[in-house]
Amino acid sequence: MSDLVEKVTNGDVRAVARLIRDVDDGMPEVRDVLKALYPHTGRAYIIGITGAPGVGKSTLVDQMVAHLRKRGKTVGVLAVDPTSPFSGGAILGDRVRMQRHSLDPEVFIRSLATRGHFGGLTQSTRSAIDILDAMGKDVILVETVGVGQDEVDVMRNVHTTVIVVIPGMGDDIQAIKAGILEVGDIFLINKSDREGTDKTLRDLRLMIEMDQGKFDRGLWKPPILKVQAVFDKGVDDFLDAVDRHAQHLEQTAGGLKSRRSPDRVRQEMVDMIKTRLIEEVLDKLTESGDFDRAVNAIVKGDLDPYSACENLVFPALGGTSAEG
Amino acid sequence: MKRERKIRVMVAKPGLDGHDRGARIIARAYRDAGFEVVYTGLHQTPEEIVEAAIQEDVDMVGLSSLAGAHKYLFQAVVDLLREKDSGDIVVCGGGIIPDDDIKMLKAAGVKEIFTPGTTLDEIVKWVRENVTPRR
Numbered sequence: 001m002s003d004l005v006e007k008v009t010n011g012d013v014r015a016v017a018r019l020i021r022d023v024d025d026g027m028p029e030v031r032d033v034l035k036a037l038y039p040h041t042g043r044a045y046i047i048g049i050t051g052a053p054g055v056g057k058s059t060l061v062d063q064m065v066a067h068l069r070k071r072g073k074t075v076g077v078l079a080v081d082p083t084s085p086f087s088g089g090a091i092l093g094d095r096v097r098m099q100r101h102s103l104d105p106e107v108f109i110r111s112l113a114t115r116g117h118f119g120g121l122t123q124s125t126r127s128a129i130d131i132l133d134a135m136g137k138d139v140i141l142v143e144t145v146g147v148g149q150d151e152v153d154v155m156r157n158v159h160t161t162v163i164v165v166i167p168g169m170g171d172d173i174q175a176i177k178a179g180i181l182e183v184g185d186i187f188l189i190n191k192s193d194r195e196g197t198d199k200t201l202r203d204l205r206l207m208i209e210m211d212q213g214k215f216d217r218g219l220w221k222p223p224i225l226k227v228q229a230v231f232d233k234g235v236d237d238f239l240d241a242v243d244r245h246a247q248h249l250e251q252t253a254g255g256l257k258s259r260r261s262p263d264r265v266r267q268e269m270v271d272m273i274k275t276r277l278i279e280e281v282l283d284k285l286t287e288s289g290d291f292d293r294a295v296n297a298i299v300k301g302d303l304d305p306y307s308a309c310e311n312l313v314f315p316a317l318g319g320t321s322a323e324g
Numbered sequence: 325m326k327r328e329r330k331i332r333v334m335v336a337k338p339g340l341d342g343h344d345r346g347a348r349i350i351a352r353a354y355r356d357a358g359f360e361v362v363y364t365g366l367h368q369t370p371e372e373i374v375e376a377a378i379q380e381d382v383d384m385v386g387l388s389s390l391a392g393a394h395k396y397l398f399q400a401v402v403d404l405l406r407e408k409d410s411g412d413i414v415v416c417g418g419g420i421i422p423d424d425d426i427k428m429l430k431a432a433g434v435k436e437i438f439t440p441g442t443t444l445d446e447i448v449k450w451v452r453e454n455v456t457p458r459r
Contacts, residue, residue, distance in 0.1 A: 014409065017381040021458065025329050088330070089355035095376065096365035102372045102379070109379055113360050115330075 005036045011135050013108065020110055023127045026279070034127055040134035042256060044076070047242060048155045049143045051164030056190040057143050058097035060164060060229040064141060065101050067235050073139050074106040076132035078125060080144040080151075083113040090114075094143060108132060114151075122153040123275045126268070129157075155183050156267065159258060160245045162186045162238075165204070167196035181207070184222050185245050188238060192226035201226070220248050281316045329457035331359040334382040336373045337366045338401065341391030346418065350386060353444040354451070370400035377405070377413055384414040384455045394421055395428065402433040414455050418442070 007015035022030045047064075049057050058079065065075050079094035092111035101107040112128065125142065132140050142158060144151045155161045163184040187204050189197055204224045215221040223241050227234035249258045258264070285291040290312055297303035335351045337344050344366055354361045362380045364373060377385050385405075387398055398417050405413050417429065418438040426437045435454060438447055 014378055017379050018458075021332070021381040025458070083360075084355060087356045088358040090360045091351050091355045092360060092362045092380075093365075095362055095380075099364055099368065099372055099376065102375045109376075111362050111380060 001032060001036065004033055005040075008033075008037060008131060008134055009040050009136070013105075016108065016131055016135050017110070019131055020112075020128050023124050023131070024112065024115070026124075030127075034130065037130060037134040041130045042133065042260065044129075044133040044137050044140045045246060045256065046129060046133075046140045046142065046158040046160075046259070048158035048161045049141060049164060050145070050151065050155055050161065051190075052169065053145055055164045055166045055169075056229050057145075057164055058094040060188070060190060060227065060235070061094070061141050061143050062098045062100070063229050063232055063235045064239065065098065065107055066232075067239055068139050069101075069104065069106065071239070074137050075101075075108075076135065076137035076140040077107070077109040078112055078128050078132070078140065078142045079109065080112045080114060080125065080142070080154075082145060083115045088115075108135065108137065122157070122271050125154050126157055126271075152183065153267075153271065157259065157264065159249060159256070160185045160242050162188060162242075164188045164190050165200060166191045167194045167200045169200070185220060186238070186241050187222055187224040189224065189226050190229050192234070193228055193231075197226060218252070220245060220252075281313065284316050285312055331384075331451070331455060331457045332362070332380065332382045333359050333384040333386060333451065333455070334362045334364065334373070334377050334380060335386045335388065336364045336368050336376075337388050338368050338370060338373060338397040339389060339391055339393045340367060341389055341393075342366060343390050344388070346390070347386075347388040349444070350388070350418070350447065353448055357448045357451070359451070370397060370404055373401055374404040374408060374410070378408060378410055381458075382413060383457050384416065384451065387415065387417040389417065389419040389421075394419055395425055398429050398434050399432045406433070416450075416454075418447075 004015060004019065008019060019030065019033060049061055051057055061077060061079070065077065068075050077098065079092070081090055081092045081094060083090045090113035092113060095109060095111055098109055101109065110128065112125065129140055129142065142154065144154055161183045163181065163186070165187065167189060187208070189200050201224055208222055208224070225234060225238050225241060227238055229235065246255065249255050253261060282291070294303065294308040294312055298305050298308055333354055335347050335354070337347050347363070351361045351363050362376070362382060364376055373385065385401060387401060389397060394417060398415070402415050405411055405415065415434050416436045416438070417434055421437055421439055429437055436450060
């Protein structure tokens, strides 16, 4: 195992690739490796990029990689795409836009599927971030479609969260308002050569300025920038904005360490405990056959799911009843 | 529940061939079969394909070529994978490929070649039988 840790910290691509696979496949052996890697993490700057399908996230990430390389940074990319709930399969196509970096030894790109795990996306993405961090990447870009609680949670675990929209998606801004909008540190209007850019800009500005009180107290005010990723326009200015946000974190939250602020660590622990608990309990129940027996009983109408859940969960946790 | 090895495959278009309809249909069939499919897009060099396959830790690389350069391109992918200590990644190919070339490619280490007329079901079945997730 120490051999594997050494390979990862030395940046061995194959070792890193295989370890991420083991994390994703939920192999219990990886826990010890992750424990050993943890002291090597905390050096990378992590940027999350999120937005609806088709807004140009992958193209933007591709340009970010190019500019970050010009700035002398090594880069890791995690591109998350949805798993089909019907077949369990996934087409991971973000790489299409980024393949020109595939021969650059200082860039590591990995596609991840959301899979079905219960809150596990947060967990496995976080572990993958840690692995790339331990591998020595200076900047890690995490790209997700910004829907669902899991993905909001992923975005809460990065240093800078970037929300990408395109002109004319007014309703879309409404849709993201509830969830992920609150975590946006930088707003990007991509494809800003298109009609409706100014209206989208006004809409976003209006929304952000509703929180003016917070900004007056010194909280970060998210800038709104126009880019045209496909033409490589505005990307450098955007990265400067990321730098400014990083400086802001430096002054107010300890910079890179902000990922380890008590709030975030608390959140991280809650996620981790949740995932682990579900895993352990479900494993126990499926192995013993209790789970299938309960399912059959409910299907036949002999049992209600509320009682079944109670009968299953408490013994699995070592108690005997809801009171126990 | 969770400890599950999923088959990960890569679908790649090497060379200058610009027709990716077939590759996309195959990718979709793989997805519907429950595989995770990394698609690289058009105009890939063997070097780019091999590097991506290693970073993505796939169990199989499926190459599609309709432009006639399959002999060189497919073999280059097999050779590079071996060179990079990743010869355990299964390589298969598809396209308009003459019988003589199929013999040559199989001898070179391409595990199977699918020609026009092969059904998606046959291809998926072959993958299930010949590709084990994580060796």
